[in-house]
Amino acid sequence: MNIVPPFFGPLGFITVTILGLILIAAQGAVSPLIGEVGPEAALILVIYVSWRAEKWVSVSVAFILGLCRDAAGGSFLGIYQIALILVAWVFHPWRRRVHLEAPLPLMLCVFTLALGSDLLVLAPLTVLLGWPAPGFNPVPAFLFSALLSALAAPPLFWLLGRLPGGHVTGGQHG
Numbered sequence: 001m002n003i004v005p006p007f008f009g010p011l012g013f014i015t016v017t018i019l020g021l022i023l024i025a026a027q028g029a030v031s032p033l034i035g036e037v038g039p040e041a042a043l044i045l046v047i048y049v050s051w052r053a054e055k056w057v058s059v060s061v062a063f064i065l066g067l068c069r070d071a072a073g074g075s076f077l078g079i080y081q082i083a084l085i086l087v088a089w090v091f092h093p094w095r096r097r098v099h100l101e102a103p104l105p106l107m108l109c110v111f112t113l114a115l116g117s118d119l120l121v122l123a124p125l126t127v128l129l130g131w132p133a134p135g136f137n138p139v140p141a142f143l144f145s146a147l148l149s150a151l152a153a154p155p156l157f158w159l160l161g162r163l164p165g166g167h168v169t170g171g172q173h174g
Contacts, residue, residue: 015163020045020065024072039152040114040145042069046084047110047153048160050091051100058088083120087113106157107150114146 023041042065050058066081091113100106122138 039148062088110153111150
């Protein structure tokens with residue numbers, strides 16, 4: 001049985017937040033080149049922190065990364081922020097039931113949460129702005145982004161586990 005330690009640590013919080021800001025900036029710089037669709041680094045980091053840390057830490061990271069993701073994406077402030085906070089809030093109780101050390105469950109978890117967060121972002125935009133122009137179908141872009149996020153999650157989780165503060169030793173197996 002896999003038991004994840006409940007404490008992430010201040011160094012892990014700072015490391016993940018800084019890495020998240022770097023990845024969000026890189027995603028913003030590269031997204032016009034790849035058709036505005038790519039892996040959601042902020043979402044993957046929020047899932048990692050929710051898996052490794054207390055709920056307040058994961059919600060705090062989601063708050064910071066969501067705000068930066070909104071600012072970098074040029075969207076309404078708070079849309080991605082709310083979606084990431086909800087992802088952290090929903091995933092946290094399930095974190096001990098999901099074996100995220102194995103690539104396939106990790107990819108399935110990230111794919112599902114990425115798709116759900118995209119739909120959470122679309123819902124308020126649709127209400128606020130009305131449904132976009134006729135013929136607009138976001139589903140293929142959402143599926144592609146969720147797939148890219150799922151493929152990016154295993155190497156990013158591996159990297160995060162090796163950064164300072166990213167891996168808590170002891171008490172992980174029991």
